[in-house]
Each structure stands twice: as structure tokens, then as C-alpha cells.
Amino acid sequence: MSANDGVAERTATEDLVASARARVQAVDADILARHAGLSFFDFASCVLGGQQRIDASWATEGERLALEAHALDRDDLHTSALVHPGGIVWPAVISAARDSDVTGAEAIQAVALGYELCVATARLLGPEGTRFWHATALAGTVGAAAAAAWVDGGPDTVVSAVGHAFSITGGSITCMLERSGTRYVHRANAVSAGVLAARAARSGLDGTRFGIESPQGFLAAIRSDPSLAAATDEGLLAIAETGHRLHAACGFSHAAIDAAREIGPFAADEIAGVTIQVSAAGARLAGSTHPEDDADAWWSIPHAVAIALTSGGQADFVAGLSEHVGVTSVMSRCTVASTRDDLGARVIVERVD
Numbered sequence: 001m002s003a004n005d006g007v008a009e010r011t012a013t014e015d016l017v018a019s020a021r022a023r024v025q026a027v028d029a030d031i032l033a034r035h036a037g038l039s040f041f042d043f044a045s046c047v048l049g050g051q052q053r054i055d056a057s058w059a060t061e062g063e064r065l066a067l068e069a070h071a072l073d074r075d076d077l078h079t080s081a082l083v084h085p086g087g088i089v090w091p092a093v094i095s096a097a098r099d100s101d102v103t104g105a106e107a108i109q110a111v112a113l114g115y116e117l118c119v120a121t122a123r124l125l126g127p128e129g130t131r132f133w134h135a136t137a138l139a140g141t142v143g144a145a146a147a148a149a150w151v152d153g154g155p156d157t158v159v160s161a162v163g164h165a166f167s168i169t170g171g172s173i174t175c176m177l178e179r180s181g182t183r184y185v186h187r188a189n190a191v192s193a194g195v196l197a198a199r200a201a202r203s204g205l206d207g208t209r210f211g212i213e214s215p216q217g218f219l220a221a222i223r224s225d226p227s228l229a230a231a232t233d234e235g236l237l238a239i240a241e242t243g244h245r246l247h248a249a250c251g252f253s254h255a256a257i258d259a260a261r262e263i264g265p266f267a268a269d270e271i272a273g274v275t276i277q278v279s280a281a282g283a284r285l286a287g288s289t290h291p292e293d294d295a296d297a298w299w300s301i302p303h304a305v306a307i308a309l310t311s312g313g314q315a316d317f318v319a320g321l322s323e324h325v326g327v328t329s330v331m332s333r334c335t336v337a338s339t340r341d342d343l344g345a346r347v348i349v350e351r352v353d
Contacts, residue, residue, distance in 0.1 A: 012212035013166065016231060017146065017159050020116035023237060024109055035239045036108040039076065039115075042244045043086045046075045054184070062095035062195060063188035070187050073298065077251045078115075078242040079343040081122035082281070083135045085143055085242055089114035091191045092144035093151060096198060100152040110150040112239050117162060118143025119238035120231040124212070126224040130173065130281070133222055137171025137186035144194020145201075153202050163207020164197035166218045176285065179295060248317040252282035253304035256345035257317075260308035263349060268310050268326030270351055274334045276305055277346040283338035289331055294320030302334035303327070305347060 024032070050071030056064040069075045069087030076086040093110050096102075102110070121139035129135075142165040149161035169190075175182035201207060212218045235241065247257050256276055278287075278301060291297040297320055306327045307316045316322065340346075 011209050013163050013207070013209065014159055016117065016120055016212075017155065017162055020113055020120065020146070021155060021158070023116060024112045027112075027237060029105060032112055032237075032239075033105075033108055035237065036111055038244070039086050039111065039239055039242070040090065042076050043069055043090045046070070046072060046087065049074070056188075059188055060095075060192060061098075062091040062191040065091035065094065066187040066191045067184050070184060072248075073250065074245045074248065076242045076244050077343075078119050078122070078238060079251075080241075081119045081135070081139070081238075082130065082343070083118055083122040083139050085115045085118040085140070085238065088136070088140035088187055088190045088194070089118060089143050089147045092148045092194050092198075095191065095195050096148035096151040102151045107151065110147045112237060113150050113158070114143040114147025115238040115242065116143075117146040119241075121166075123231045124219065124224060125222060129222040129224040132173055134171040134173050134176055134183070134186055137183075137190050138169050138222075140187065140190035141165050141169035141193045141197075144191050145197040146194075148195045148198035149201050151198075153198065157198070157201045160201035160205065160207035161194075161198040163209060163211055164200055164205070165194055165207075166211040167208045168193055168197065179299065247304070248298075248314065249304040250286050250299050250301075252278060252286040252299075252343065253301045255343055256301050256305050256347055257308045259345050259347040260305045263347065264309040265311060266309055266349065266351070268330050270353075271309065271330050271333065271349055272352045273350040274302075274305060274309070274330065275337060275348040275350075276301055276334060277337045277339045277348075279340045279343060280338040282340075282343070282345075283336045287336035287338075289334050289336070291321055297321035300331075301336060301345075302331045305334060306330040309347075309349065 047068045050068035054071040056067040066087055075084045077084055089111055093107055118139045121142040122135045125135055145161040145165035146158050149158040171186045247254055286299045286301045288300045289302045291300040291303050297303045310326045
């Protein structure tokens with residue numbers, strides 16, 4: 001620990017927590033409650049739907065909620081940070097609140113703080129970090145720790161919990177590239193590890209102080225060197241910026257679906273070709289023009305765009321891999337271009353005339 005004139009050096013962990021707390025506490029309670037209400041409604045709806053898809057009875061309560069919230073892959077998405085906070089932060093707060101007399105207002109602040117730290121951590125990853133690490137698993141652990149620690153804990157408890165979390169968090173991106181079931185384990189682990197970090201902090205175990213900026217710390221380990229100040233901007237709260245996925249398709253497809261629905265519908269034989277401009281990550285993970293099953297179709301931006309251009313009905317997205325000849329033919333005429341730096345999309349349709 002270094003010090004100047006007898007004053008301990010302020011750490012990156014302390015700065016992140018202090019900035020997040022100040023942003024949350026500056027928002028009017030009624031406005032914060034509205035954002036939290038929408039967030040919880042989305043989370044609870046995803047859990048309810050997920051219970052029909054996955055058996056998570058083997059998991060603890062917090063882990064089970066995280067697994068169920070993501071089972072349909074429609075949990076909320078912060079588009080610039082590429083992270084899903086709600087399905088991890090809410091289970092952490094629910095788990096932590098079981099042993100506490102926390103009020104509704106306090107729980108709302110805890111959730112908002114968890115969103116802030118989750119998004120800030122995801123921003124710290126940077127492009128190089130996301131090549132190797134699953135942002136939701138890694139950042140979710142920190143967000144869960146902050147939220148759970150704020151329940152029945154003060155600022156110092158949150159700092160220690162976040163210090164613990166930065167030291168133990170992780171999650172290889174390989175599971176997303178393979179689309180394996182490990183991505184569910186990532187979310188369950190983020191909740192349980194975050195809650196564990198909060199409990200340790202509340203018990204008096206001090207967290208690692210320089211775990212972010214140390215030459216052997218978090219940023220060095222994930223091969224990232226972003227501006228710490230950029231991790232928390234002056235825009236909207238993370239819980240307000242996080243969007244809810246209204247279409248039954250992967251998050252990379254949503255902007256493209258909206259764009260296609262704005263300019264469609266077309267008869268399939270009117271379309272000579274379609275160019276879909278998306279992010280590099282979207283093109284890499286969801287650019288297939290020949291999905292082979294329902295899971296592939298879910299992850300195919302061209303499949304989603306072909307449906308949106310030719311019909312656009314929500315039931316068509318839910319149904320999985322389309323057998324409609326028009327959808328199949330349009331999809332085969334799609335080209336995916338990785339020209340964007342965000343999750344926005346541009347859809348250009350060339351008509352036969």
C-alpha cells in the first residue's frame with residue numbers, strides 16, 4: 001500500500017464503487033423505482049418462461065434464478081457493454097435479502113448499483129478482453145458482489161466485496177463460440193461467487209485493494225488497457241440504458257429486425273439481395289446464412305431479417321428454424337458485413353426492379 005503525506009492512495013476499485021454509488025444516489029427515488037420495476041418485470045418474465053425450458057432444480061436459489069432467466073436467451077442487454085446484467089444482479093440481491101431486513105427502496109438501490117458495476121466492468125474488458133472472456137460471466141460476478149454487499153452493508157463492505165470479485169471472476173468466451181451449456185454455468189457461478197464475495201466482505205475479510213490496476217492485476221490478466229474514467233460515463237444510469245429484448249432472436253439480431261420491419265414487408269420474389277451491416281462480433285457469432293436447426297436459427301441474423309422482411313410476425317420468430325420457402329430463399333441472398341462498432345444495424349434491400 002502506498003501513501004502520500006500519510007494518506008492512503010485511492011484505488012481503482014474505490015473509484016469505481018464511489019462513482020457508481022454517487023450516480024445511483026443522485027437519481028430521484030421515484031425515477032429509480034420505475035427503472036427497477038421495468039427491470040424486475042423483464043427478469044421475472046424471463047424466469048417464468050425459462051422454467052418451461054430448463055430444469056435447474058439441482059442449483060441453489062440464486063443460481064437457479066440466473067439459469068432460468070437466461071434459458072430463453074431473452075434476458076436484458078446493455079448494448080454498448082455487451083452484457084446481460086439483470087439475470088445475474090437480481091438473483092444476487094434476492095439471495096442476499098433472504099438473511100436481511102432490507103427495504104424495497106434499499107433493494108432497488110442495490111440492484112442499480114449492481115448494474116453500474118456490471119456495465120463498468122464490461123467496459124473495462126475492451127475489444128482485446130472480449131476475444132477471450134465472456135463479458136456477462138466476468139462482469140456479472142462484480143455486479144453481483146456489489147449488489148449483494150449493498151444489501152445490509154455499507155460502502156466499505158461494497159469495496160471489499162468488489163475487490164474479492166475482481167480477483168476471482170472469469171469465464172472463457174469459448175462456451176459462447178460453441179454455444180455450449182457452459183454459458184448457463186457461467187451465470188450461476190457469477191451469482192454464487194458474487195454473493196460469496198459479499199458475505200466474505202460483511203464478515204470482515206478485506207478485499208484486494210489494487211486488484212484492477214496492479215501490474216499483476218485484472219487489466220493485465222485480461223490483456224486490456226482502457227481508460228478507467230471511461231468505464232463510468234456521465235450518461236444515463238446503466239439500469240436505464242439496458243434494453244429489453246422484444247424479439248425471439250439473439251441480441252445481435254434485434255436492430256436488424258427493427259430495420260427490416262421498417263422497410264418491409266416484401267414478397268420473397270421481389271428481393272434480389274440483402275446486405276446486413278452489423279458489428280464484427282455480430283457477424284462472427286450470428287452471421288450464418290444457412291442455419292441447420294432451431295439453435296442455429298436463433299443465432300442467425302440473416303434468418304431473423306428474412307422473417308422480418310417477408311412477414312415479421314412474432315410467432316414466426318418463436319417457431320425456430322423456418323421451413324417457409326420465401327424465408328429460406330431470401331436468407332440465401334443475404335450478405336453480412338461487419339462495418340459497425342455497436343449493436344445497431346443497417347439493412348439494404350436490392351429489389352429485382
